[in-house]
Amino acid sequence: MASGVDVGKLNRANLRRWLKDGVTRDFRDTRYPSVRLRATTDRQRASVFLVVNERNRTKWDKQGTWPDMCIDTFVEQLPVMLAQRSAGGDMVTGAIEMVSGVLLWYVQHVMGNTTLSDSWRRNVQSAVTRHLLPRLGHLALSSLSFIEIDRLLVKPLLDEGYKPSYITELVNKLKSAFSAASDMRVIEQNPLAGYRSRMSLKVAANDTRLFESELSELFSRLSAAPMRIAMLFVLMMMFGSRINETRQARWEHFAGGMWVIPASHTKTKQEHRIPLTHAAIALIEHYRRWQLKNVGKRAYLFPGTNGPVSIRTAQKWSEDIRFKHFTSHDLRKLFRTIIADMGVDTVIGERLVNHSLPLLLRTYMLSDLNKGMRRAIERYHEYLIEHGFNQVAPEIIPRSSSDRGNAETKMASGWL
Template sequence: MSSGVELGKFSDAALRRWLRGGVMRDFRDPQFPEIRLRAAAGRERASVFLVVNENGKTVWEKLGTWPSMCIKTLCADLPVMLAKRNVGGMVMGQFDSVGSLLEWYQEHIANNTTYSKSWRSNVKSMIKCHLLPRLADVRLANVSFISIDVSLVKPMLVEGFSPKYIREAVNKLKAVFAAASKLRLINANPLAGYRVTYSIKVGDVVDTRLFESDLATLFTRLGAVVMPVQMLFVLMMMFGTRINETRLARWEHFAGDYWVIPASNAKNNQEHRVPMTESAKALIEHYKRWQLKHVGKRAYLFPGNIGAISIRSAHDWHTQIRFKHFTSHDLRRLFRTIVADLGVDTMIGERLLNHALPVLLRKYVKSTLDKGMSQALDQYHQYLIYRGFSSVAPEILPRSSVEVGSGQTLTASGWL
């Protein structure tokens, strides 16, 4: 490898294999990009470096020598080490205002891929739009329950924000203080134990669940919206996919008998291959013809001005089909509930949702899982047809007539 860097997991066994291999000079774990090991002469040990960017320059700082240094302990201590460097060498208790603390937290999570991109974006927006404008100049020494009530909660209430949204803002602020306290960047957490309900009354949580009895109303709402909106949520309902990975779907992802969701689009960063039933293939083909005629050739199923539609637009589309206070994620929960009620094996149900399974289990039962997923989706889609799904997509109504009262179910061969 021309880079001279071997990639792998930081484990004693992996490091010993790397040194014995005698090829690559450096070793790096993608999960901890700031740590670099460099083999010493003789390749019996390695120098451990912290590699960071400071003031536009790459800085290498030697921390010790492996195997004398415990890599696992170093990795565990890395967040504290980086946090202290990110605040410019500030020692405990030297933040002077809430604003400086909020700015530190934004840097703290900016490149932390263990948090989803959408979550980090949401936190950044909340800090920029609500927390910094109201709290930037508040001295840390003056932070208390009453100061948050006066400076944040009551002003947001006067400006018309809902109690639920205000609670979200307060929870984000509490997360900032909790992180700084755990990393020992502040002496104490002044918001520990604070609840927004000390300041305002937050209504009871509304039951947002979707039930099988809601299917008829849901089909009616889906049938009344424009085609792209309809297709986004029809795909989510048919395959139990998340709204983010669905909006990012490209035509090239639909290859033959599978819809391939790339790892980069999946929440768990694992590629997901979803079997396509005959009904799903017919629906996708119909939508492709519609898009070519009315929109033109596009790379994405749901194109925006640049690339796919934004996550914000996708959530706005959701309001067009909502007839009760359910979220787009409730479509995924409904999918899982129905699949379970149909008697589908729990392991297959989890794989349909792209929930992680142990690596060995995925490897040795792959063929069984693939076959089971395909059969489960066929059964589930037939159930949707029986409950009236064809009213949403009349273009794929089965041409063959099947007596529902006979107890038979529609088969895939009845489509098209």
């Protein structure tokens, strides 16, 4: 039997070469010192071991056999596996002593909370698995400090080219984990109380606000965008809906003069019913005909590979309509600002954007609320048309019933 260790990158090509060469018995990757592969006698397979030191003894735990197991998936889950072993040891003593323990507890805490959106829970799990555990999980709680976060998390991420906004998001999730652990008495005190990412990130904040004076430029960008991209943000602009709600819209949700957003799609977990104006109905029906002709019959207004278009793709689309730095959420803010400037009642305005206002809403009869929402939407759509919205969607001011274009038709040309 061969002896020795081959060192290289842990991927399928290198593993096949190592087994075929038949020179060394073991294989390891310096990036993953706790992982060791050992070839079988016939060199057709390799046992995958997790090599850890527990109670001052080196322990080899077999995890599976390659190529039966996916080595890429194993490596991706490695930080979580190591942290779970560490956290498990901590739990025996009745207290969490490592950062990994707090992070793993927080993931379990979040994933079990069904009042949070699925996308947000997945974002937390991804942030912890990809960045926070590998970079900070090995620290003892007594060693965690502002300086260590700067040294092990913020500066390395900056050096690797990550945007300050993304790093700030990761820091905020880290802070949320420790804040929740402290509130739930999982840890005695919060070592990150008072920490702010701006201590390390000296980056000027971008003013992402959209102003009414910029409507013309926004309409111009929307009219030049491909049909489905523009339509997503046109709906958001017309109704103040969230991007996650809008991307999941199904044709069956538009009926009886209403757009009904299911509770499972909303941030408040409450069904949201938005009245449709004549202009909106004309726009939606025209888009339906365009989709049937150029894409085919679909259940979703914005279909993806399996179901609706992904949130990441939808967010990427928002970059296609930018004429300055703003986010998709800024369209929603612009909607709220305009209807407020028009004098729409606060309760009506908050209900249109589906904010939870149970105490205020008790003062309104449901029928009065629905009438107020319809009047506000009609006035708002008239306002958009007066300010040039027909250059984006001429169909709302009938000109022609012809359908022209293809799957990449630009918004305005497709409506003519």
